[in-house]
Amino acid sequence: MVKDEAMLPTNDYVFKRIFGRVGNEEITKGLISAIIKREVKKVELDESPILEKDLRDDKVGVLDVKARLDDNQLCNIEMQLVQKTNIEKRIMFYWSKLYSGEIKEGDDYNELHKTIAILIADFELDNLKTIEKFHTKWEIREEEYSKMVLTGVLEIHIIELPKLIKQLNKKHTSKKDKVVLWSLFIQNPKELGEEIMSENEDIKKANEELEKISADKHEQYLAHLRQKHIMDTKAVEEYGYLRGKEEGEAIGEARGKKENQIEMIKSMLKKGISIEIVADISRLSPKEIEKIAKEVN
Secondary structure, eight states, rough: OOOOOGSSSSSSHHHHHHHTTTTTTHHHHHHHHHHHHHHOOOEEEEEEEEGGGGGGOOTTTTTTEEEOOGOEEEEEEEEOOOOOTTTHHHHHHHHHHHHHHTTTOOOGGOOOOOEEEEEEESOGGGGTTTTTOSSEEOOOOOOOTTOOOTTTTTTEEEEEEHHHHHHHHTOSSTTTTTHHHHHHHHOOOTTOHHHHHHHHHHHHHHHHHHHHHHOOOHHHHHHOOOOOOOHHHHHHHHHTTTOOHHHHHHHHHHHHGGGHHHHHHHHHHTTOHHHHHHHHTTTOOHHHHHHHHHHEE
């Protein structure tokens, strides 16, 4: 079945439109309840405006879903399609920013509330390769007394979507589990089937919202704009530039390798990577890249 990846919930713009839009609290409540495995009774969404320029960038937190839950608990959900370096530090940064943002100078520490960070990744994290389960929960625990939690204010959930498919293939996971159903919906709703949709009201509502987005021309434009940025970033990953930028800089500085650099730039341009990103990677000006682009065309 051919699928439009730009209109799937794995696209972080589409994800935020479904789960971060004020008015969709019931949908978001269902997702969070499934992940943290307790019934969330109330959700207040913090809807920040999404500008078109934000879809061409990785501006911190713009496309995350931020919510306030029962008892003033806070929750940050990030959908990540492209593997980032230091992803674990990124999670902790988002968590700490939300947690510390609750208190001002002179306030009592009692003003700080439990903060939950959720990362849904369409890749496997390098540090978690030895863990087979697709959904892991992290807290601060004592080394020897692992059942002892230091404080309940920190809770991090990581969902690695590729591991779910492996677990389902090995029949280690039940499709009746709600977090499994939500994860399958995020990957590709069409794979769930009408029967499962009809049995799960929150997922059904999420799918209806996705259909509305998919039918809206402007929403399609914004989703495809974001997908273009995602594909550019993935293509750059393929060349090893994001993980080996120092090597790329060395190529740019070495006169003897100038021709190789130009060929690499041409290859990236043919792949559809934007001039701005190629310029940033190669350390050349956009005008220089435009000259090379004319040779490609």
